Amino acid sequence: MCEVLSPQSEMARFEWSQIWVTDILILATLFLCSISFAIATDPFVQQGKDRIGRALPGQNFNINFEHYSGYITVNEDTGRNLFYWFIEAEHQDPTSKPLLLWFNGGPGCSSIAFGEAEEIGPFHINPDGNTLYLNPYSWNQVANILFVDSPVGVGFSYSNTSSELLNNGDKRTAEDSLIFLLKWFERFPQYKKTDFFISGESYAGHYVPQLSQLIVNHNSATKQNPINFKGYMVGNALTDDFYDQLGIFQFMWTSGMISDQTFKLLNLLCDSQSVEHPSTSCEKILEIADDELGNLDPYSIYTPPCHGNDNHKVKRKHSIGRLRATYDPCTEKHSIKYFNQPEVQRILHVDPHHKPEKWETCSDLVNINWKDSPRTVLDIYRELIPTGLRIWMFSGNTDSVIPVTSTRYTIDALKLPTVSPWRAWYDDGEVGGWIQEYAGLTFVTIRGAGHEVPLHKPKLALTLFKAFLAGTSMPTLEPLPVAAF
Known part of the structure; x- marks a missing residue:
């Protein structure tokens, strides 16, 4: 037989039910919050948001790799955000391939504009400015490539504080x-x-060894979050x-x-500081x-000049020793x-609220x-060479x-001992350039x-990059096969 409850008992039951409902709501809220937090902090969720997909505007070719772009906040207080474009290697398991971080120089030039779009990246731009073509010598054939617009104010990188x-x-x-x-x-x-490797050119001759030094110091200071850093390579680098x-x-x-007289006067009147x-x-x-140039x-x-500018000289104040002009x-x-x-x-996930009024290469x-x-980063080389990092310098000779x-x-x-003397290296039977190997550095x-x-x-x-990644010397001229008699 059911017990008849008194009004006081009914009130008690109501109060307890309120408590239970409140507890359930709190628990449900905590549960939902924990799920939201887990989703928000799950790196693979953010990766999914940064994933570009297989088709960029103007892309009429298929690709067999993933790529991602977005922002990394490097300073919360001022809102400094660096824009990146990460392109995975052409491989079933891209994590088994090396990772390369690439910088362009300036200072003030975009690695998206130069490194990705006209040098080592897979997506190059046709003369119409609307369509893309696949670079047959893209470095992502052998490595994952991470491009970053650095520092803030370059490319799509921005700061919430304009004075930055x-x-x-x-x-x-x-x-x-x-x-x-x-x-x-x-x-x-x-x-x-x-x-992990770093590379770049021009003013990146400063960026690359300076960052390398910080990574080595970081790895020495912490054992919990080391970067698997193996070496760096710089090209035509300000050093x-x-x-x-x-x-x-x-x-x-x-x-x-230039003339003999001008050469003598340049050396006499312009030291390294006075050119700046x-x-x-x-x-x-x-x-x-x-004028003589x-x-x-x-x-x-x-190389021939751009046809659009054949009929007039590009006006610039002293191209000599300056890195401000762009290539072409x-x-x-x-x-x-x-x-x-x-x-x-x-498509590249550029923040519409922080995009530049006009995107510029530099x-x-x-x-x-x-x-x-x-004035020099040679002191960093002297510090890093004994650590055993793979360090290469390369130079286009025109x-x-x-x-x-x-x-x-x-x-x-640097006064480094020579390990292997100056010699020609070859590609498809022709001289590709020259190489000299020193103790701790390859040129x-x-x-x-x-x-x-x-x-x-x-x-x-690409031949150079493959040799650098493998840690091998540049190719020699293979001997001709012996004729059979």
């Missing part, structure tokens, strides 16, 4: 790059154990102001671009040297047209307001901005290449 764009420099760029890397590995944890400048003047003279802040006498001789591209002295106005125009398209930006604002740039002579003077200053030249080696000689550049 006026305060970039070597030190903060290196520190932000390390934070970027550590956070990127949190988003892509499957690559934490992958062999030491004195030796770089010495090599530039000599290269122009030996290449027949030239005296009146140095200014005058630099103007004379520019004529209307050629100092980044690639033997024609190639640049393709990128500017493509990456300014709203649909391209949407930022003059960043370049002009650069805060710190040491670049007059950071020419092969500059890099040779720079390496000589390779690429015959016929300008400042952007993979742009001018893509096949040779």
Whole structure:
């Protein structure tokens, strides 16, 4: 028989039921919050959001790899965000292939504009600026490639604090790059154990060794979150102001671009510091040297100029020793047209609230307001060479901005013992360039290449990259088969 409850008992039951309902609601809320938190912090969920898919605007070819793009916040207080584009290797298991981080220079130039779109990436832009073609010598055939627009103010990278764009420099760029890397590995944890390398060209001759130094220090300071860093490679790299400048003047003279008298006066009146802040006498001789050079591209002295500019000389203030000019106005125009398209930006996950008013290959604002740039990074080489990192330098031998002579003077200053003497290396039976191997450093030249080696000689550049990854020497000339009698 059921018990008849008193009013007091009914009230007690009601109060307890309220408590139970409240508890259930709290538990349900906590459960849903925990699920939301797990989803929000699950790196593979964020990877899914960053995944681009198989079709970019203007892409009429199939690909057999995944690629991702998005932002990594490197400073929460000011809202510094670096934009990246990660392209996996063409392999069933891309995590079994090495990972390469690529920088372009400037300072202030986009690695998306140059590294990806016209050098080592798979997606290159046709002259119409609307369609793409597949680069047959893309480096993602043998490695995963991570491109980053660095620092803030470059490409699609941005800051919520506008004054940040006026305060970039070597030190903060290196520190932000390390934070970027550590956070990127949190988003892509499957690559934490992958062999990791860094490469770049031009002003990345500062970025790459500076970041390498921070990574080595980070790995020494912590055993919990080390980066599996194996080495770095830089091309036509700004390394030491004195030796770089010495090599530039000599290269122009030996290449027949300036007169004997101008060569003598450049060495007499312009030291490495005065070229950046030239005296009146140095200014005058630099103007004379520019006139003697004529209307050629100092980044690639033997390639024809862009046809759109054949009838007039590009106006610039002293191309000599400067990294501010870009390589080819024609190639640049393709990128500017493509990456300014709203649909391209949407597919690449560019934040519409922080996209640049006009996307540019290089930022003059960043370049002009650069805060710190040491006159040499040779001290970093001296520190890192004994650690056993794989360190290579390469040089296209038709670049007059950071020419092969500059890099040779720079390496000589390290006074490293020679392991393997100067010799030619070969590709398909022809000389691809020259190589000399030192204790702790390998130097390779690429015959016929300008400042952007993979742009001018893509096949040779891929051969170089394969040898670097394998840690082997450059190919020798295979002997001809013995005729059978």
